[in-house]
Amino acid sequence: MEEVSCALEVDVNGEATFLVDKSILASYSGRISKLFGKSTELDSKLKVIFYDFPGGAEGFELMARFCYNNGKIQITPFNISVLHSVAHFMEMTKDSSGNGTLVEQTDNCIEEIGYWSWSELVVALKQCQILIPSAISSVLLDKCLEFTVAKMVSVCDESSSISSPDSSGFRYSCDTKSTESGKHNSSRPNWWFEDLTFLNQYLLEKLIKAMLSRKFDQLTISRFLFYYQKTRSSGANLDKKLKIMETVIDLLFLLDWNFVSCKSLFSILRVASGLKISKCSRDKLESMIGVQLDQANLDNLLIPSPPGINSLYDVNLVLRFLKLFLLGGDSWVSVTRMRKVANLIDLYMSEVAPDPSLRPSKFVALAIAVPDSGRDSYDGIYRAMDMYLEIHSKLSEEEKLKICCALNYEKLSSEACKHLSQNARFPCRTTIQALVSQQGKHMKLQCNTDKENKGKLIEKEKEQVVLYAKNLNFPAESEDLREHLQGMQWRVLELEKVCRKMQTQMAKVIKTKVTSSSSTSTTKSLPWLCS
Template identity: 30%
Template sequence: MGMPEIPQTTPAPPTFSNPFTTRIFSDVAGDITIVVDGEPFLLHKFPLVARCGKIRKMVAEMKESLILSHTELPDFPGGPTTFELAMKFCYGINFEITISNVVALRCAAGYLEMTEDFKEENLISRAETYLEQVAFRSLDKSVEVLCSCETLHPQDIAETARIPERCVEAIAVNACREQLVLGLSRLNRGCESAELRRGDSPEWWIQDLSALRIDYYARVVSAMARTGLRSESIITSLMHYAQESLKGIRNCQERTKLDSGTIENEQRNVVEAIVSLFPIDKVPLSFLFGMLRVGVTIEVAISCRLELERRIAQQLEAVSLDDLLIPVVRDGDSIYDVDTVHRILVCFLKRIEDEEYDEDDCCYESGTENLVGPTCHGSLLKVGRIIDAYLAEIAPDPCLSLHKFTALIGILPDYARVMDDGLYRAIDMFLKGHPSLTEQECKSLCKFIDTQKLSQEACNHAAQNDRLPVQMVVRVLYSEQLRLKNVMSGESGEGLLLSSQKLSSGIPSGAVSPRDTYASLRRENRELKLEISRVRVRLSELEKEQLLMKQGMMDKSGHGGTLLTSLSKGIGRMSIFGGGPTEEKRRKANRKSRSWLESKTGRSRTESMY
């Protein structure tokens, strides 16, 4: 049988840094060529088959007639550099296993099937020993090994060896150990020491974690949460990772520079992953709003935005006005994202409703009453003030529709505002910024204002405001007339008395359950407290007027008649705190009210002071 033709080419020398094949087997020529990523290696079968199961199988399948074998190893982990190290191990040449090459060596050994079945202390065993005794015992070395898994191709081979999984667990365990050591050192330490300076900051490893890819980082954070790492450390790590990963995507101008949306997709994955990793504990509001703004810009998933809005609603009473001013990305729309704030308010009110129901259940089951009032009512009053300021801020926007503006006003219940001055200011600014509104639209907008809850200053301004409908001005003047009559006649506590009578008359009906009766009493109690708050506001106004009156009396102390007149007027105005007024005082009050009303309606209206 004829021999097949062999190409008449001179074999290339081995590509190793040292010609060790000649030195070890000086009288034996290379008999196998292995190509890795296009780079050929001229080697010898004997040392390879002694340690590599894969090459042993390949050699067994080769025909005996071939003098020089040629084969290729596709998708070799780590490429030619790692293959050279693996071959050195087969030839018995010493080299150092390091953090930077241990992952590639372990995967290459698995690829070549360098197990204990062929040789004791084979490459897989050596790499595993290094991982267990060196890499996984240190947090920063575990992070470095995990980063090496990111650059290894193909990446699924590292997962086959369970290297990322073990790195993640090692990082979590070492982080918890660092946390425990730090706590003990703070208890036992008497003075600063050089050894503890690094651990003095419980998050020294956060910078290392920021180098991880988002999928590996998410696995690490999840493992940390399972092993009991403090939520504060996890939140700090999430904030730092977001700050490092979301650079350059903060506004619409930078967003347009992204190439083919690749970076935008990466940023979207980062935001969605970080939001999914939030612990149960409260996350800082500034971070939540920052993530929400970025999420709006890059259009994250709806579920991610809703989760951010829900978490913001859990602590909405602590927000500032600047936090709520979320810009809109789309052109031609309003300046600020009103829909997002509206959804946040819906979540907040749902939370308040649940808290009130829970408190009702608790008080009903225990048989006690919380007449001091729930904490959720105080939160609702704070949010009411914040929303009024927000309405005033967005009101001048000409692109803001009346429907969105009224929806934001009407979503809050009446008891969320002690006074309507902030609401009046917002509506006045909206009317000023939208002069094309019809008379009917102005009327529907002004219906939200309760003239009984306006201060003296707001009533004075509304009475002269030519942007308000006539009906609104009449309501304000009528309320002022009633208020002045009550002040002069000492009946300003009438509303409080009625509320008190209403509360005391809440007798359970046979058709109403005791739980519903208790809830009704709670609502009436809340209305009573609001009435008390309004009376306090009126009292502060009277005290201011009293101070002005005293100042006037001091300035005119040399004129006895004038002093007596001022004193009598002051006593008449403060009769709310004295006995019942006489018939003469009532007649004077009526005459003063009529003259004041005529002067108000006849006076020219001025521009808005707000």
């Protein structure tokens, strides 16, 4: 007996209602067959409501067209995502026409995805993104991502002979014209950046991981992530910006940090400061910056303090950067890199020193953060201290001494020591220590110079120490200061003894040399002796 036609009313996601022949759909859809397989001609009208139909009304219309057209439909990169998802959702594994089920037809087209052009791959990815989460269980999304990355790799490898990503000799049989064709310049490593900024955070993460698995150039990946963050954040609300920021930071963290621009990281940090990103993302961002702190400049470090802190700049943040930089140890941090960071911190200290709200403990923490071996000179630290003590004139002598303890007087230049000896802002004990240290430094220098000049240098040093001491204005009643002055006088006497002894040795050496020269004309001159 011939089956009687039965109308079926279908409500698709609340977007539209379709009136179709139940028997026609049931001949291709296993889901419809299961729902209404036992219905008879007495059921004059049936109704089904779908709340999560893939592709919405457009997807249902494509499926109905397939059924009413005797199992035939043109499958292209522009509709394959929807058709593939609909085929699995509606269990379209029945074939009453001999043309193959919709599942089979879409699967066959997916197998040829390797022949698609760049534009077709991008369109398919956009369709997959619209269909999420229904497309997640499909192999189509992973296939699209896989061949999208493969296309980028192949274009980069063949950039010398390919003018655009769409110039491949292989084309998919269902290819359609695209307005994007020919607009790319494959000679640029970022030719694909703009095309993929539409990706949401889920697809972006899958794309980056696929690129890493293919050993894609990490410098290009990092530049794309910075470009993505800047482009997608423009015009987005705060909540959206926050999600984009955290996703980009997490993905940058997966890369080799040597390929991540320090300057760009600081740009992200400034934006992130106003977004209240998660602690995990902030720690990752600070870690990436800290390990390459030597690439930063002063402007990068001048980040305003967070709300609730009175100081002008976020000194705690800089201290965290320093700690992260030094975590690698001497074997990881080269001398050159350490010196760059030391110079940077010296500049930073001079910039924050005039801040009246900066506590002495934080200032000292900055001064001692870099190991002594990392600095050739402490002149920069001294200048910063001078400015700090000028602004914070009400500090006690004890607080000033704690600050001055960060100085290495042996690495102060003669000019800095002379300035310090006459600087009333520094504690008197500090000025004496600078003089004694300078005296010791000159004595070491004298031991490495010609004996003829040593006496002159010692005499000059003696005069310099006395001159510095005369310039000091010490209170007479200070017992400590008297002891220091007596110690300096004792050192002057010791210098005089050394000078006389060296003069005697020099006279003996000269006499020996003259005697040896006169004994025979063929005898070679003896070398000068070193004491």
